[in-house]
Amino acid sequence: MTRAKAKTQRLVLLSLAVGAVLVAVFLGMSAMSSQASLFYAPGDVQKMGLPLDRAVRIGGMVKTGSLERLPDGVTIKFIVHDETTSTIPVRFTGIVPNLFREGSGMVAEGRFEPDGTFVATEILAKHDENYMTPQLAGQNMHKSESLE
C-alpha cells in the first residue's frame, strides 16, 4: 500500500471510530431521560408534583410509628418524611434490608401511583449504617462521616 493510501485509511478509521463513540454517547445521553431515575425527597414532591410517568428514587426518614405490615405477611407500608411538612406513603413487598428501621434514613426505587402512594420495587440497603447518600444528607440532615 502506498503511503498516501495508508494515510487515507487511518483517517477513515479514525473518523469512523470517533463518530461511533460520539453516536454511542449521544444515544446514552438520550436514554438518560427515560431510564435514569430522578431523586425526590418528600418536599420535592410537593414542589414539583407527582412524577407518574417514570421510575424515580425517593429518599427520607422512615416516620417512627408508621410502619405496618399487611395481612399477607410480606408487604409493608410506611411513611417517609423529611425536614419539610410533606410526607410520602410507601408500599413495598419484600424483605427489607437489615438497616431499615423506623426512624432511620432510606432510599427506595419505584413508581408513584396517582393517589400519591409510592410503590417501591426496591429498598436500597447501605453497606454502613453511618452512611447516608449525599442527597439525603443534603436534604434531611448533615452528612455523617463514617466512623472508620
Add this chain to the structure above:
Amino acid sequence: MIAEAGLAALWFAAALSLLQMGLGWAAVRPGNDNLLRLVRPLAVAQGLLAGISFLALIWLFLETDLSVKLVVANSHSDKPWLYKFAGAWGNHEGSMLLWVTVLAVAGGAVALLERKLRKDTLIGTLAAQATISLGFYAFLLFASNPFERSPVIPIDGQGLNPLLQDPGLAFHPPTLYFGYVGISVAFSFAVGALVTRDVGRDFAQAMRPWVLGAWIFLTLGITAGSYWAYYELGWGGWWFWDPVENASLMPWLAATALLHSVTVLATRDALRAWTVMLAVVAFSMSMIGTFLVRSGILTSVHAFAVDPQRGSFILMLLCLYIGGALALFALRVSTVREGAPFRVVSREGSLVLNNLLLTIILCLVMLGTLYPLLTEAFGTKISVGPPWFNTVSAPFALLLVIFMGMGPLLKWRKDDGNKLLKRVAVPLLLGAATALLIVIVAPDVHLLPMLGLAVAVPVALMSLMPLVGRNLRRTPLIIWGMVAAHFGIAMSLAGMASESAFSKEVLVSARPGQVSEIGPFTVRFDGAEPVAGQNWTAIAGRMTVRRGEGEEFVMLPEARMFSDPVTATSEAAIETHWDGQLYTVIGEPDGQGAWQLRLWWKPAVTLIWFGGSLVAIGGLLALLGRVMRRRSARKSVTDEAEGVPGREALA
C-alpha cells in the same frame, strides 16, 4: 516500635522514590542508559521498603495493638484472626497503604525482571513509576497516616464492619488492587516510551506480559467481588452498577482493550499511538476510580470516609499525573512513526473493532457513573441505575462478544470475509435456533436475556474453533489461553442471560411446617432457631428442601447480629446444584409466629463466576506461554519474531 518501624520504612521508601524520580528524569534521553545501574536497585529497594511497611501494619492488626488509632477504629481482640489480618486493608488508610505498596512492588518487579525493554525507555518507565509513587506516599504521610498512635489506649477496638468479615472479602481487595494498581506499569511504560520515542514492536512485546499480569488480577478481583456481593448482601443480585463496581470495571475495559491492541502492535507494528493512549487511559481509570470512591462525591452504597480534604489531595495528584501524561501524549505522539497498514477484514481489523466497542462501552459506563455529578452541577438530582446501564451497554457488549468469536478465525493482514462466514455458518445457525427455541418454549423471556443466550451458544462454539485442525499437544499455551478466555466470556454471558431469563422468585410469610414450591424444589420451613458465633449471634431459619423425588437437605439462612460494632447482616443460604443455585434469605418475624422467607431458583447462575475464573485462567495460561517463550527465545539465537512468522502472530 512496630508502628514506628512501619512509618520509618514508609518515609525511606518515599525518599528513595524521590531519588529514583530525580535520577531517572535527569538521565532519560533517547539512547542513554548511564544511570540505569543506579535506578534499578533504587526501585527494588523502594518496593521492599513499602512491602515492609505494609507487613508492619498487618503485624499491628494481628497483635491488635491498641495504641495505634487505625487498629482501634477497625479491629477488636475478639475477632477471628483472619479478619484481624483482613482488617489491615478494610479501611481507608490501610487500603491506601496497600495501594502504594502494590505500586512500589510493581515498580520493583519491573526493575528486577524487565530485560526486553530498551534500557533508556526502562529508565523513563522507572522514573514515571517513582513519580506516581511519590505522590501517593505524600498522600499517605501527610493526609492519611496509617501508623498514627492514639493519645489514649482504649480497652478494646471498635471492630470491623461485619459485612467485611467474610473470607471472600478478606482477599478480594488485595486481588483487585494488584490488578488495579498493577496496570500502572503500562502507564509508566507508555510515558517512558513517549519520552524516548520507543513505541514499536519491541516495546509492545515488553509491555504485554505486564498488562496481562495486571489484567488477570483485575479479572479475578471483579469476579470475586461480584460473587461476594451476590452471597453476602442477600439481594440475589450479582452486579449493581454501583460507582464502586464501575470503578473496577472501567480499568478492566480499558485493560482488555489494551491487551488486544498491544498484540496488534507487537505482531504487526500497527496502532502505535492508540496503544500508548490506552495504556495511559487504563491506569487513569484506576486513579479516577480511587478518587471517586475515596472522595465520596458520588452516591454509592459502599461506605468510605467522606472527606473533601483527602478528595482534593487525590484530585490534585490525578490532574498532575493524568493531565501530565495526556499532555505528553498530545505533544509527543506525532513524533511516533506511523504503523503498518492493514485491510479491514483481517485479524487487525477485528481487533480494532474490539477496541472500538470496548471504548464505546467504557465511555458509556463512565458517562453513567459521572452523569449524576454533571447534572447536580446544574441543579437536578438524578441517579443512574441498572436500567440505564443494561439498556445502553448490552447491545454493544453483545456485538463485542460476537466479534470476539469471529476475530481469532481471521488471518493477519487480509482475509476473505466469505470464507469466514462459511466457517461460522453452523454456529450462527445454532444461535438462531436457540433464539427460536426460547421464543417458542418461553415466550415471556425478555429480549436482552434471549439475545444473550442466542449469542452465548454460538460464540462458545466459535471460541473453540481456533483449536480445530491443530495438533492439540503441540498447540502453544498462548492459543490455549486465548481459547479459554474467550470461552469463559461466552460462558459468563450464558450465566448472566440464563439468570435473568429463567430465575424464579418466591416471597412468603411462612409458619413452621409450611411448604413452598420454588422451581424444581419443595421447601418446608421448620422454624427459626438461635445460633451463636465468635462475635455474633443469629436467628437461623431451618428449611428442609427436596428436589423432585431426590434426597432431602437442610438449608439455614441466618439473620446475624454482630456485637462489635452492633450491626445486623443477613447471611443467605445457598445450595449449589450442577444446573444452578437455590438461594434463600430469612427476613423478619411478623410477631405471630411467621417469618418472611425469600427464595430464588437461579438456573445456571454459577456459570457467571466459573466463566470469569476461566477468563482469568486463560490469561494465566497466556502469561505462562509468553514467559516460557521468552526464555527459550533468549536461549536460541534466532529472533523469535522474525524467525517464525505466524507463530507469534497467532496469539
Add this chain to the structure above:
Amino acid sequence: MKLLIIASILLVVVLVGGFAALRRLYPDSKAVAWLAESKTRPILFVPLALFLLIGGFAAYKLSNPGDTFIRSRLIGKELPAFTLPEALPNRLPVRRADFGRGEPRMINIFASWCVPCIAEAPQLMELARRGIPIDAVAIRDRPEDIARFLGQWGDPYRNIGADRDASLQLAIGSSGVPETYIVDGGGIIRYQHIGAINPSDMTRLTEEFEKARR
C-alpha cells in the same frame, strides 16, 4: 457552571496557543524543541481537554458539597430570645436566661430519629465529662423516644428543650441535625459545628470553647 466549561476550554486554547507562540518566539530553544520535534495536532489535545473538563466538575463538586454546609448568619451575633417547653417531664427546658451569665455553654441540636446523632453521642459524653455544660434542643421529637435515645446512647445534657416545630432551630440559623453551637459568656454565638462531632473534631471544639471563655 458555564464559567467552568469556558475556563477549561480557555485553558486548553491558551496551552496550545502558548505553545505555538513559544515555538515562534524561541525556535532555537532546546526545551521547546524537545517538547515538539514535529508538529502537534490539535485533535491530540482532545483527551486532555475531556479529562480537564471532568476534573473541573469534580473540583467544583468537592468545593461545593451540595447545600449541606450552610453557615449560620448569626455567628458573632447575640443568641435570640426564645422559650421552649421541656422535652422530658423530669428535666428543665433550655432557657435563654441560662446564657450570657459569664460562662460559655454549648447547644446541641439533635433528634432521636437522627442517625449521625448516635455517631456523635460518645464525643458529647466526653465533652460533658470534661465539664462543658451542654444544653440540648430536640427537634420534632417525642418524650418517650428522647428518653429511649438517652438511655441507649448516653445523656450528656444539662437541660433539654423540645423544639416541636423547629422554630429555635430556624431562629439560630441551623439547617439540619445534628449541629452544635458555642455561646460565650456574653450570650454571643461564637461557633457553629455542622454535622456529627467526630473524634477528630474534639480538639477544635474544645479550643473554640476555651476561646469563648476568654
